[in-house]
Amino acid sequence: MSFFDKLFGRKNSADSAKERLQLVLIHDRTDLTPAELESLRDDLVATISRHVEIDVTAMQFGVEHDGRSQRLVADIPIKNAARRRASRKSRAK
């Protein structure tokens, strides 16, 4: 990494290599393209939303690796029921 890279706060190339490889390996190992992952996410949101109201903007969704095995990790906040009732009431008025 050159002096100028450091000066302008550019990331060193080994870190870029590692980050890029992490993503590539997840896709190679799972045979899931980023587009397929996106559509899986949308299906998941649609299914869960039929049962409970969720906060889509705050949800986290992705593939994580644990050694050589991959897992799908979703963290989906459910909207508070009291608040939901309140917002329904205010809408009803």
Next chain:
Amino acid sequence: MPAQVITVTSGKGGVGKTTAVANLAVALASNGSKVVCIDGDIGLRNLDVILGLENRIVYDIVDVIEGRCRLKQAMIKDKKLPNLHLIPAAQTRDKNAVSASDMNRLVKDLRSECDFVLIDSPAGIERGFKNAIAPADRVLVVTNPEVSAVRDADRVIGILEAEDKGPGALIINRLNPILVKKQDMLSADDVLDLLAVELIGIVPEDEGVLVGSNRGMPVSADPKSRAGQAFRNIARRLKGEEVPFLDLDSGVSLWERIQKLAGRK
């Protein structure tokens, strides 16, 4: 005791499979083990030149498989290391001349003859690779600290797991400690983190490896070479010894350290 059969593979070409096989063979044979190397790269014969045995070839692996000679006749004995033998690849045939069951049969006959059978796999994940891993008890995956080599190594490790060959053990070859220090090369830890397999050796980049190939004398015979030391350590690990990994920083020359201190590198 029957031989341990070890296949060296990588996915990507040019990462140092053949050099690794030659160096491990020399290191094991110098240590008293009887070693037979098999060049599994049919049509692209190379292990013979790296070992300096290219002028001694009469019969090759396809001659044995097709019954034109006996196994013993195709085994070239290294005059410098009488414990070391090579079964060369055929140069004028292609990979379809050999099947996985041919390899299994050939290696079965060798098991009682020696301590180690080392198989040099061709690059790729096609038939030649499948033939090379078929008889293996253990597979070593060679990679370089570089994006394409690591990605291909991951594919190969995945295939080895799917074929019940175990995950394989990793050799990180051509690691340049100065580039790692400058954070312009993946470190051994980075590569291990990504691939999540057992490590069996880290070999530093070393001009001596090329010089050794030029002369047909693998660098593991040179007691002063750093890469040679790394290969000798892998050979000892294959024999079941616990050998600590090299401190690669001490391999950085004084001049390079001065340059680094002066902020030039």
